[in-house]
Amino acid sequence: MKKILCLLVVFTLSLTGCSLLRTSGPIVLVDDFDREISLEEPAQRVISLVPAATEILFALEAGDRVVGASEYCNYPEAALEIPRVGGFDGPNLEAIVALEPDLVLAASLHKDAVEGLEGLGIPVLALDPMTLEEIYANIELLARAIGEDKAGKDLVADMKGRLQAVGQALGQLQEDERPLVFYESWYPGIWTAGEDTFISEIITLAGGKNIAWGVSRWTEMQEEDVLVRNPDVIIHGYLDFSMVEPFDQRTGWDVVTAVKEDRIFFVDPDILNRTGPRVVDAVEEIARLIHPDKFE
Amino acid sequence: MVLLSLEAVDFSYGNSFRLEDINLGVERGDFIGIIGPNGSGKSTLIKLMAGYLSPDKGTVCLEGQLLAKLERKAVARKVAVVSQGVQTGFAFTVEEMVRLGRLPHLGRWSNEGPGDAAAVGRALAQTRLEAYRSRLFSRLSGGEAQRVLMAQALAQEPEILLLDEPTAYMDMAFQKEMFTLMARLNQEGITVVAVLHDVNMASLYCKELVALRQGRILIKGNPGEVITRENIEAIFGTAVAISPHPVTNRPQVTMLP
């Protein structure tokens, strides 16, 4: 009996010991390009080259850990105070190294910089989420990186909760109750978000149907297809129409329902195009725009 | 009557080359041969006569009018030039090349008429190129190409024909043909001025010779006057023997070993 008790105590102790070891061991992280890095400790000095990642970190209450950011990190307001380390053309490696980060967050277009940083032994996570699920995964990834796993889970839960609320307000929508939505990011040479993008998902969650079926990713769609598919709603990100012809003036667009009924809406591209926590804001805003009756 | 005249013409090209004090009158019906050593300015003289180069001093006149002031196309209707080494990367046929010679006579929009076709046919016949009509100019031998250029100039139906070494690259038979042609054209009324490297042929066919040396006219006159032992030695700097041609009696130069 004593022997069994002794064994039990040793076994339990060793188990506790193991779990203790696990929580204070290196953090292994895998990014969107299947690159694996490990951090000895949760990151304290993070440089974010991706505006969405900056937003995520601030949402995780870890904005103070962001010691360097790209030109385009403009939300929340506090992010504007963060020292800049590069613009669209590319990150400034020297500036990054000078800030002594223990983690750098990059996007797919920073490939060269990533290789440079790896060579210098600086851990880099490259983010490229294409769907909402992948955005949630990014949030949890970053949360683990800074040692705030719970905050990450909470944030995701909060986002899902808000989306659920939208879903409930919309109710069960039949196919024909979903307005056809056309999202345009440039004209002429119409650029839109294809059916496999997160923007398409946003539109669906907001109770609409993206007319860019058959179109994959970010690419050009032909004008005649837009006309024939006849969207009920047009969403764009143009602050003004100085560089782009207004929809109602375009040849042939007068037959489009969205133009006839003037259901043309501006949505801040910083909200709609960023793969961060504000995608939910986008869903809520668009849902209100296209189903005003459901959100009285 | 004087068709083409050069008076007190000076021309220089950079620091190295100069033509000095050229006085030359070409009358209707002349057949002039320009001879001289390399670098004496023969080609430059032809270019000045054709108006492609402008003299630094002096005047070049066509029918009493300053050549520089005349309209290009009008000049081209009277003066045709056969120059050396014309090349093209384009696949013109012989016929197309010769037809280009009608350019000075054609209006902008008008099509070529029977008169033009006749001129082209005549030019091809005179240069014995009828069988070559569809051949590509760029694939011809040097001598054949020269004949095409001759035909092109003839298609221009000029009053004056200026030639720059027209028999270079030609074998004896064709050389003779060209000279015979030039002589016949001259008999028909065309004034001919030719730069010739072959002094003997020049002596045989030309009515008048102009000898250049180092940019100046050393001597001009009929072949009997120009082709003498002293003159040839002065012009070319080499000792020769002169003998009369067995058939025509014109002076012929024989090189001394």
Added chain:
Amino acid sequence: MQRKVKSRAWAYLGLALLLVLVLFVCVAIGSVRIPLSALVKTVFSPLVNALGELFSLPAWQDFGQDVPDTWRTILLRLRLPRVAVAMLAGVALSLAGATMQGLLKNPLADPYILGVSSGAAVGAAAAMLMGLSWNLLGAFAIPAAAFAGGIGSLVMVYSLSRGGGRSVLNMLLAGVAVSTFLGAVLSLLIFFSGQQLQQVVFWMMGGFSGCNWFHFLSILPFLAGGSLVIFWHSRELDALALGDEQAYYMGVDVERVRHRLLWASALLTASAVSVCGLIGFVGLVVPHAMRLIGGPVHRNLLPAAALAGAIFMAVADLLSRVVLAPTELPVGVITALVGGPFFLYLLKKRRVS
């Protein structure tokens, strides 16, 4: 010679008929499937309706009323002007290319060789980046700026080559210098373009999306003027092919003719690039191919190149619309894919023959 003239006349007729056929096909086919009957009804209904009014035939008066508005819009207000503009651009680039090949005595020259394309690209990029709200021009700010840039580059070439006398060689060298310089400027602009990068690059890849009747009318006068000048000098272009000196002897005022032809060519190129960006190979391959088929004499070459250029560009645009529908491929990609191998074939043929 008579027989040749007659067979040439038939060849032109054939090309012209082909042009009409291609126009029809390019309007009929597109990303959206529109039945041929709809096209026929749309095209003939004005006539049939009018006749119906005249002779009180109710069936005829109703002819074509059943075609949905959207289809009618797509056919007449989207596709037709687009194909028309494409054809004009094809004519412009082919004629400009033929002219440059003749002027530079190089059958492998193209209309962009003196830097007109670089200038146009810089103009367009600058306009896009400055985001100028050109209230008068609106969406035509970019084509106008591209046009100005293209002409500007020729001005630069002219002033650069003034010193050494404007021989062909000097102009070519000046063209290389200007192209290189403007290319560097363009890179700089792209560097600073930030968010507009996509638009600048896409503009450069070339295409006819969004081309309407206004574009058509805006390039028509330049096309007409430039073409007129070039055709006017077609015999002189032949003479120039033999060299400046020889052309001079045949009565060509070489300097003056060269200036006019260069400006005409630049005008055509700049106007084409302003509506469709940088589409390559057309200006090189079409005149070269027509020269291989019909010979180098410009009185034949130029009309043939113009017709063939229109057909080629319209077909390239059709392919760009259809291959990946509803997505659109840049036309420049199509012309490169077709033009590239064809160009290699032409080179090979030259060497063998």
